[in-house]
Amino acid sequence: MxxxxxxxxxxxxxxxxxxxxxxxxxxxxxxxxxxxxxxxxxxxxxxxxxxxxxxxxxxxxxxxxxxxxxxxxxxxxxxxxxxxxxxxxxxxxxxxxxxxxxxxxxxxxxxxxxxxxxxxxxxxxxxxxxxxxxxxxxxxxxxxxxxxxxxxxxxxxxxxxxxxxxxxxxxxxxxxxxxxxxxxxxxxxxxxxxxxxxxxxxxxxxxxxxxxxxxxxxxxxxxxxxxxxxxxxxxxxxxxxxxxxxxxxAPHAWMMVEVDATRLVRYRKAVMGAFETREGFRLTYLPFFLRAVTLALREHPRLNAFWTDEGIVLRKDIHLSISVAHDDALYVPVIHHADALSVVGLARALHDLVERTRAGRLRPDDVAGGTFTVNNTGAFGSVLSMPIINPPQAAILSIEAIVKRPVVVDEGTIAIRNMVNLTLSLDHRVMDGAAAGAFLQTVKRLIETFDEATFAV
Amino acid sequence: MAVKTYIEAIREALWQAMERDPGVFVLGEDVGRRGGVFRATAGLLERFGERRVVDTPLAESAIVGVAIGAAAYGLRPVAEIQFADFIYPATNQIVNEAAKIRYRSNGAWSVPLVIRAPYGGGVHGALYHSQSVEKAFTGHPGLRVVTPSNPYDAKGLLLAAIFSDDPVLFLEHKKLYRLAKGEVPEDFYTVPLDRARTVREGDDVTVIAYGLMVPYALEAAERLAREEGIEATVLDLVTLYPLDRAAIVEAARRTGKVLIVHEDNGEGGVGGEVAAVIAETALFDLDAPIRRLTGPDVPAMPYSPPLEAWFMPSVERIAAAMRELARF
Structure with missing residues (x-):
């Protein structure tokens, strides 16, 4: 033998x-x-x-x-x-x-x-x-x-x-x-x-x-x-x-929008009990933001791209890299084809990746192929961060903490709202502020108007 | 160019120096009528006469003392000590006088003297005909100590020593006299008295040696390269005092693994000084402890052939030490 x-x-x-x-x-x-x-x-x-x-x-x-x-x-x-x-x-x-x-x-x-x-x-x-x-x-x-x-x-x-x-x-x-x-x-x-x-x-x-x-x-x-x-x-x-x-x-430029997440907060509160019973893990805010990001990326492909000297490559697929901190290190597992997933699908994928990251069981495929990164800095209580782009991607978005703040709503009315800062670092070679701003406005609109059909769990 | 032995190269150097400069003369035991016990001075008496080829009494102190006086008066004496083992009676003349006259006279006098001394073992000479004496004479500022490892250097180095204004102890390895053969130019030429020579280059291990140990190290290096792919740099010190520090450091840096080989006893030998130069200068290039392969620390070389073989570093033992260092 x-x-x-x-x-x-x-x-x-x-x-x-x-x-x-x-x-x-x-x-x-x-x-x-x-x-x-x-x-x-x-x-x-x-x-x-x-x-x-x-x-x-x-x-x-x-x-x-x-x-x-x-x-x-x-x-x-x-x-x-x-x-x-x-x-x-x-x-x-x-x-x-x-x-x-x-x-x-x-x-x-x-x-x-x-x-x-x-x-x-x-x-x-x-x-x-x-x-x-x-x-x-x-x-x-x-x-x-x-x-x-x-x-x-x-x-x-x-x-x-x-x-x-x-x-x-x-x-x-x-x-x-x-x-x-x-x-x-x-x-x-x-x-x-x-x-x-x-x-x-x-x-x-x-x-x-x-x-x-x-x-x-x-x-x-x-x-x-x-x-x-x-x-x-x-x-x-x-x-x-x-x-x-x-x-x-990558020359980093940076931009932030304030987003009123009150509707999201209310919706999550209403469904999270049933969700946890059904799925066996807690429903966080992140999957909702991921959903909004995939929809916005579809609309603004310049952010789902990367720079080469021969040309800017716009990616067909949307694979979201998610930063996960663990053991004094930062891992960036990837949810592949994130645009094909509902909030539930995203939540499950996220839960699975986070679990496996913490267990040290990520496979090579899990960290390969990301096209855009979402950084969940809100988890650390941050309200403002300036993330570093995950090369060769063109941009990275930080979801900061949702905090209650007095906000002017209608003419002359001040209300207590659940506010969140979304901060974006972009590769200025690939796009300018206008494209980045348009992308952020789309995410903001999706979260603020919060169409329940889009975000249903 | 003709192929000559080490002893022929020395004889040729003496001959040419005496032809060139009437101030050059030789003195020593049996150098005239006998032509030297190793035949180094054969024919000189017939050619240059007894005023320039002087047979002396068996008194080394007198041989060197007379030579110092002649040198101080402007001649260029070449004194022969028949066997280096017998040099010690002349030590006071060499160390206290020859080495220090220029210093003591504030540069007014110098001693352009060469003392030739056959040294080393492996020739079944036992206690009084096998010693390495270099460690007694290195470390005396004012006295150069050199030793050639091949016929080319033997001639060029001896001519340089004779025409240098410094006193030079010129050590000739007895076993090389007829073992070492090589191309030697007919013309007058000199080899620098203060330069070591890289005789082989390789990246795995550096061997630093002098005298007989140089051809041994080269043979070991060739064998290891051929059979095991280990490539060695071999540095021939040539000059034992003062040392060519720059060449030593460069050779050590080349591989970071240094083997120092000499036949003289290990403790107090030239190798310790070489190791110190490397440790002081090239610590951050060292990839292994500096290693010495030397004669053992016993009083003298034994007569018994097996024990003599045990005393002498051999090609096999050098190769084994090189291999171990290369693999470290």
């Missing part, structure tokens, strides 16, 4: 490596094809790696907690003859877990056609990284040594200097030295891989100065005695890079 390797799948377009969180099988166990073998965490998601074939686990090659490059063999399976020829070690996991990112987030300024994003480029990138991954870990180093881990957390002066200069997370660099030590060459190879990979990734077409995330260290920035230095997690690093990239590439 032949033996095949299961390799670290590519769990997203710009992902080059992942941390093996937990093995779900043990050597000697029998597994079905597509049965989960282990959990892997990247800077984007946590995902299960499916078995590429039915067989017996012959060996586990990577220890829990280790970070390995995409394409690195992580386990060996003993399979039947037929399975061996059928199983395609890299293709299967990539297809199952990974690059199925909808064309939307895909690179392609080209065109939005019927998934006509050049899929050929996906295997190409994968192949490159797989090769690099193998190159990074010479066979002599032996993964068993790495499992020992006795030198994994010890860094030489040269390595520490390189890590600091490039703002790298040491845990992200695969170590090929004795006992898994990260060597100076490992860091240099990692940097080279990253530089080589950058032009191929889509999300950062101009990936030049990541260095801007890490300005040169000045003496004034050195920690004083008693200061605490928080290690930078892969997710934190990713957030930092994305934020800097957004601020650097």
């Amino acid at each position: 032949p033996i095949i390797d299961v390799v670290m799948p590519k769990l997203g377009e710009s992902v080059t490596e992942g941390r093996l969180v937990r093995w779900l099988v043990r050597p000697g166990e029998t597994v079905e094809a597509y049965a989960p073998l282990c959990e892997v965490e990247t800077d984007k998601v946590t995902a299960e790696v499916p078995s590429t074939a039915a067989g017996t686990v012959e060996a586990i090659l990577v220890a829990e907690g280790d970070v390995v490059a995409v394409g690195t063999p992580i386990a060996r399976l003993r399979v039947k003859e037929a399975e061996a020829s059928a199983a395609m070690p890299s293709a299967a996991p990539a297809g199952a877990a990974g690059s199925g990112a909808p064309p939307a987030d895909g690179a392609a300024p080209a065109r939005v056609g019927q998934g006509a994003v050049p899929t050929a480029s996906v295997p190409a990138i994968g192949a490159t990284e797989a090769r690099d991954g193998r190159g990074a870990a010479p066979p002599a180093s032996g993964r068993t040594e790495r499992g020992g881990g006795s030198l994994r957390g010890r860094y030489s002066p040269a390595v520490r200097r390189l890590l600091a200069e490039h703002g790298l997370d040491p845990a992200a660099v695969p170590g090929t030295g004795a006992h898994g030590r990260v060597t100076r060459k490992d860091v240099l190879a990692y940097l080279k891989r990253r530089a080589d990979a950058a032009p191929a990734t889509v999300e950062a077409p101009v990936h030049g100065p990541t260095a801007s995330v890490h300005p040169p260290r000045e003496a004034a920035r050195a920690p004083f005695d008693g200061d605490v230095v928080l290690p930078i997690t892969a997710v934190r690093r990713r957030i930092a890079e994305r934020m800097v990239e957004s601020k650097r590439t």
Whole structure:
């Protein structure tokens, strides 16, 4: 019975490596094809790696907690003859877990056609990284040594200097030295891989100065005695890079409207009891705003777009990214085809994504493909925020807290109303204030007039 | 160019220096009638006569003392110590006089003296014919200590030493005398007295060595490159005092992993000083602890062949240390 390797799948377009969180099988166990073998965490998601074939686990090659490059063999399976020829070690996991990112987030300024994003480029990138991954870990180093881990957390002066200069997370660099030590060459190879990979990734077409995330260290920035230095997690690093990239590439303009949400507040109050009984979770305001946003985006496609030098791409599909804060990190899961959902559908989708975010069970697909972001800052009690656009999208909307305020209603009448600020950051390359204002007016009108048929739960 | 041995290159340098400058003369035990116990001065007596090729008593202190006096008067003596092991009676002359006369006379006098001393083991010479004496003479400002690792450097470095106005202790590794062969130009040329030389380049590990250990390190490096893909930078120190600090630091930075090899005992040896230069200057380029592979800290090289082999760093042991460092 032949033996095949299961390799670290590519769990997203710009992902080059992942941390093996937990093995779900043990050597000697029998597994079905597509049965989960282990959990892997990247800077984007946590995902299960499916078995590429039915067989017996012959060996586990990577220890829990280790970070390995995409394409690195992580386990060996003993399979039947037929399975061996059928199983395609890299293709299967990539297809199952990974690059199925909808064309939307895909690179392609080209065109939005019927998934006509050049899929050929996906295997190409994968192949490159797989090769690099193998190159990074010479066979002599032996993964068993790495499992020992006795030198994994010890860094030489040269390595520490390189890590600091490039703002790298040491845990992200695969170590090929004795006992898994990260060597100076490992860091240099990692940097080279990253530089080589950058032009191929889509999300950062101009990936030049990541260095801007890490300005040169000045003496004034050195920690004083008693200061605490928080290690930078892969997710934190990713957030930092994305934020800097957004601020650097997209000129942010900003606009706010005040919206009278009194009708919405009343309606929700009237239906929330029945809703919770029926659905089993609380009805929040957010799904109503999401509904209004999808309708407004349909009317104002300029906000559901992104900039390329070849042209502004207006998206056909509306996939709403929702920011969810969890564990000192910000996740942005996506409700795909949000315009096809009612308030109930949106509420269910939202509930599901939030639950899975907090459980650390987001799949790569869950975070891919967003076309517009809604930021629920009201949940923190904020009444005013200036969100940073989630690249490559063109705009982001913050829903602030609903607060009771005295408002002039009719001529000479002041009433207590439930007011909410909606703040929008827009990519000024893609649109001007007029388009943004028109969009906000549509959302405002929808919430204020509050047609119950539109928002029915 | 012709291929010559290390000892032939030295003889040629002496010959050319004496042809070039009537102030150059040689003195030492058996250098004249016998032509030197290693034949370094063979033929010189016949060609230049006994006023310029002087057989001396067995008194190293006198050999160096006479040479210092002659040098101070403007001649360019080349004193031979028959075996470096016998140099210690002359230590006071070398360290207290030769090294310090320019300083003591406020620059009025200098000592353009060369002391040639065959050193090193691996030749079944045992206690009195195998010693490495460099650590006793490095660290004395005013005295240069150099040692060539190949015939080209042997000739060029000796000519540079003879025509330098500084006292130079010129250490010749006995085992290289007839082992090392290489192209040596017929013409007069010099090799700088204060420059180390990169003799091989690679990114995995840096070996810093001198004398016999240079060809050993090169052989180990070639073997590792061929069989295991480990590429080494090899730096030949050439000058043991003062050290070529810039070259040492550059070689260390190249890979961040440094192996220092010498045959002399480890503790108190030249390697410790090399390691200090690197630690002081290149800490943030170091990717591994600086490592030394040296003769053991025992009093002398044993006569017994197995024990002599145990004492001498070998190609195999150098390769093993390089491999370990490359994989660290």
